[in-house]
Amino acid sequence: MDKTILYYSSNREDPVFEQKIVDDLLSKAGNLPIISVTQKPMNVGKNICIGDKGQSYINEWRQIVIGAKEATTEYLIMAESDFLYPPEYFQFEPKGENIYLYDNVWIMWMEGTFKSFHRKSRSEGAQVIKRQYLIDILEAYLVRYPGWWGEEYKKEGPHHSPYFSAHRKKKIAFFHGENPSISVKTRQGINWMVGRLGGKGNISRSLPYWGDVKKLRNKFL
Numbered sequence: 001m002d003k004t005i006l007y008y009s010s011n012r013e014d015p016v017f018e019q020k021i022v023d024d025l026l027s028k029a030g031n032l033p034i035i036s037v038t039q040k041p042m043n044v045g046k047n048i049c050i051g052d053k054g055q056s057y058i059n060e061w062r063q064i065v066i067g068a069k070e071a072t073t074e075y076l077i078m079a080e081s082d083f084l085y086p087p088e089y090f091q092f093e094p095k096g097e098n099i100y101l102y103d104n105v106w107i108m109w110m111e112g113t114f115k116s117f118h119r120k121s122r123s124e125g126a127q128v129i130k131r132q133y134l135i136d137i138l139e140a141y142l143v144r145y146p147g148w149w150g151e152e153y154k155k156e157g158p159h160h161s162p163y164f165s166a167h168r169k170k171k172i173a174f175f176h177g178e179n180p181s182i183s184v185k186t187r188q189g190i191n192w193m194v195g196r197l198g199g200k201g202n203i204s205r206s207l208p209y210w211g212d213v214k215k216l217r218n219k220f221l
Contacts, residue, residue, distance in 0.1 A: 010060065118202060179207075
């Protein structure tokens with residue numbers, strides 16, 4: 001069991017919603033160790049509270065580095081405060097690659113105007129990654145952005161992500177799960193609108209394991 005779950009949060013989500021996300025995570029974590037890096041104290045594994053630093057990508061990546069350095073396992077399982085994961089996400093056994101991206105990721109918007117789940121190709125919030133590899137690429141990127149960034153940092157394109165150049169140079173592996181992971185959009189996160197795959201097969205009102213989109217949304221309101 002050479003894996004640690006790394007949970008990170010700016011604590012901008014509604015506390016009731018985020019606690020439901022955490023409860024769902026804990027119900028599936030099994031005996032895996034958990035490290036959480038948050039801006040408010042939380043009862044999630046070994047918690048590191050950094051205080052209110054503001055919501056931005058820079059702060060998110062800096063929080064991840066703090067958690068990664070606290071862990072001791074070879075791999076980290078990423079867990080975000082607005083993401084739902086199926087049980088098999090935590091059961092995956094990596095075979096030596098630097099990074100494994102979950103290949104079954106869908107989006108659920110909490111507003112009723114979006115009546116379906118929409119599939120996307122991948123997400124940084126659904127990956128299993130070598131701990132030292134992650135530290136190296138994030139620290140190299142953050143040299144350009146010292147300290148904490150109180151104002152929201154906007155990506156202008158994929159080349160502005162610390163993962164972009166690393167992914168181009170290194171082989172990316174995917175791992176498959178029959179049950180989707182779900183990125184939940186509440187308007188409290190950094191991005192409300194995200195890229196999604198086209199085609200009828202990538203839109204659905206019901207998903208395996210999770211069920212109907214309206215019922216799932218109501219469960220997490």
